[in-house]
Amino acid sequence: MTTHKGLGLDVYRPATGRDATLNGITSTHTRVTLIGTIDTRGRFTPSPKCARVGLPTEDSPAVALRARATSAHLLPVTPDGTPAADPIWFMFGGNYAAATDSRVRDYYRELGMEPIYGAIPVHDRWER
Incomplete structure (x- = not known):
């Protein structure tokens, strides 16, 4: 199994402390590691070289x-880039991830998307 390097992002939750993720990864973690991109067909591509900074950890x-086409969100994956579950079943759980690092902007640019300066929605709610 290949473990991909990525860019560390901080998790941001509602100030009320309410968890709507149904125990998604952002309900228990304060950081996530962005290791790549999943296209609309579910294919994984590792992060651009500018964002291969550190390995994901527990x-x-x-x-x-x-x-x-007009938006993006984060999905839980394994360290080799395999979706943690069928991506179609993940939904927004109310939390976001972001970094003040300019490499997030560069990441978007390398994907041909309009660079952002804000937080990225995390779709880690999964109703089984």
């Missing part, structure tokens, strides 16, 4: 950016 689990 304290900073792996996520991938799922880019769409």
Whole structure:
């Protein structure tokens, strides 16, 4: 199994402390590691070289950016980039991830998307 390096992001939760993720990864972790991108067909591509900074850990689990035509969100994945479950079943659980690092902007640019300066929604709620 290949473990991909990625960019560490901080998790942001509602100030009320309410968890709507149904025990998603952002309900228990304060950081995640962005290791790549999942396209609309579910194919994984590792992060651009500019964002291959550190390995995911138990304290900073792996996520991938799922880019769409007009938006993007993060999904839980294994360290080798395999989706943790069928990506179609994940939904927004109320939490976001972000970094003040300019490499997030560069990451978006390398994907051909408009660079962002804000937090990315995390789709880690999964109703089984």
